[in-house]
Amino acid sequence: MIATRTKTYFSDVVVYDAVDIQNRFAGDAGLAAVVRLNAPQLVSTDGQTERLLFPVFNSRDLLSVVSMQIGEPSDVVGVTEIWEPVAPYQEVKLAAGSFGPLERFQNVSSFVRFEKGNGLPGQVWETGQSVIHDDLANHPGFLRAAGASAGSLQTAIGIPVFSDHFIATVVLIGSVKAPVATACEVWGRSGDQFELQSAVYQPFADESQFDIGHTLSPETGLLELVCQHRGAVTSSDSDTLMADRDGWKAFSSGLAIPSYIDGKIASVTKLLF
Template identity: 35%
Template sequence: MRTFIQVTEIWTPNEDRTVLRYHDGLYGRHQTFRLASQKMSFGYDEGLPGRAWAAREPILLKDLQHSYFLRGEAAARAGLTCAVALPIFAGDFLLAVVVFFCGADDDHVGAIELWRNDPRSEWDMGLVDGYFGIAESFQWVAEHTRFMPGFGLPGIVWQSGLPEVLQDMVHSARFVRRDDARRIGLNKGLGLPVFSDPQRHHVMTFLSALGTPIARRFEVWRPTEADPGVLEFAKGDCDRRPGFALDYHGVQLPRGSCLLSRVAASGVPAVSASIATEASPVGESARQAELAEMLALPVIEHGRLKAVVGFYF
């Protein structure tokens, strides 16, 4: 079974902050696309990573062949058809741009949505763009739905300012579009607040289907009140081992003890292609679920770490 997200890349500024250079990535079976990416760099407003840097907000690109995307031929050979770039800022300081790639299959059901509210002109939050695989009917619903704070997954994330996980969307009163999600097989959701633009509110939502999950596991870790450098488990979902949260009961991740806590300290996203070999409670839980790859993504507001989210593939 393949995940909805097929490739994940991390781009970081060079020493004089003039270009973005390749930092790391997870490519699965798309190793030739890795070779093409490793040779690239992007200036400010150049290519998809550079555009996200300049825009200070997530950008979703559904045309990788006839646009400003600079690796179109390599993407076509890999069967990648859509990309989402997420810039991560600490104040005005760009830390990294994370790019997610998806492909198109006849049974590829899932969604990545970008939602935005501009408080200068709007009271609610509307869809900026989205990628829905073959779920065209759900796309129409998303385009015609708006959320107030606290309503629906985008509104819940907007109100809390924290990552949120919905484990059973089709039976959750918190998910406003549950009837439409049930019809096409969407069952789980992750919502991320994005704080890159101080003038507007942004939320990214990742909606999973049973056959093509966005990722095999999501974990949300938050700094402890006693020590912001120490992480504790907040919530998550795993399709391979539903009871995995028991692995983290009473567990705290000290500074520098594992990939997640190192990302918490640096603010820079990181990946591991062998997370199950890590000598930590996270590694042990990944071993038991037979999970190998992980992206650790920081959530930062005004320079302050709010959470670290683990995507497992």
Template identity: 30%
Template sequence: MKTFIRVIEYWVPSEDGSLLEFGGGLFGPAHRFAAVSQNLCFGRGEGLPGRAWDTGHPIVLKELSGSYFRRASAAKAAGLTCGIAVPIFKGSELSSVAVIFCGDDEEHAGAIELWGNDPEESTDMTLVDGYYGTTGDTFEFISRATAFRRGTGLPGMAWEQQKPVFLPDLGKGSGFLRADSAVKVGINRGFAIPCSTLDGHSFVMAFLSALATPIARRVETWELDPTGMRLRRTLGFSESKAADEDHETIATADVSASAAGAIARAFASGVPSVAEPVIAIPVAPQGRITAVMALHF
């Protein structure tokens, strides 16, 4: 099963804070791309990670080839067609930059969207940019003409809750406002994540995917329990089971020790952590970690 997300990597500030250095990642079969990446570093404003660091907000790069992206040939060889870089702040300091790469083919249906709100200009969240691959022009047109209030639709729900929102079936009363158009192009799942910023703006990154190319093989979110002392899994969705699990009855016993450790490290440090085939990524809107998303590949 091909997944919509093909590669995830993360970059961390150097000891003196002048550069971003390779921190780790999950690369799957993209071995050449991994080898090239491990030897790189980025200054502020340089390459995709450096630009996200410099702007302080997520960036969607819809075309890796012919752009400022430094690893275009290796990305093309690995079948990667677009990337999104997400800076992660812990408090007022940059802790890391996560970069997520996706690919598509003729049978692929899906999109990456970046939604944003400037509170001085509007109370709505509108589309900043998006990658729609082979999805078609109609869905993109509708998306660019859509705006969300806080709490409305997939981006609005993530904005209001300040934590990830996963909708396993967009066509079944999920509150997804573009459900009819999504179903027509084969999109059936949505995953939205509020992103880190420090300037008062709000951003939400949304992944929309189809049955043939799910976002990941398994999606989880972890949050502190009511005592504030332990992390508990508040969402678990497996493509192999194709059913949402009852989060209230989930124990942590079925999570491997290495994966549990990665999730805990990500929450404590604000830096993604890998325990193959899992990557744990902290979610930290406004510099406060509210959850960890764990993606299984």
């Protein structure tokens, strides 16, 4: 488990390896539901905030389940959504969500459907990799901008859940006061390197930013852990988090999530806290 920074939307993150999951079923109904249904879940536990759980696959092989605990509502404002396809149409609808006090945004989201390629959930489906939208109130591709502006929502990242077919888009939306992470990055495989395709950074992480198009070797930091481990990984090791960066201790922990195409890692999503 890694603890995230104070005032980020999530309070802690855990990655469960597939080989360990069977031993945890009895004590974790949410985890059991993810494995049984092969789909993301939002789980409520008495006295606690909701927890997002979503699987990571390589084709039909379950590699990991990522668990992200939403912070206390008195301290954070943000949104977690699960968008699932509507058969037989090429569109997705909201299957579950955690909106806290943002009732207006919840009401709009409940009635919206996105065609494949449209809106953040549909773009993730079409590309097969994570997509980041920043400055939501003014982002032309974020089709719920008015609701985002009213709720001070700032940055959204959509993460794909694929097995041998598209299962869902998980959308994480942070606000000005409670960002999803200190940094969100999407690295796409480019030959024998990974290339930064999109990113958003909090102001105090300026010195640790990479420019779009920057390339890293698969033997670098969290990318190396993902390639070795195959599933999602977490780390609190400063050398791993700051590999090839100029900044000093900008990040205290990190999560990396691979996406696969044809049995190979096609992209890696990093959330750095």
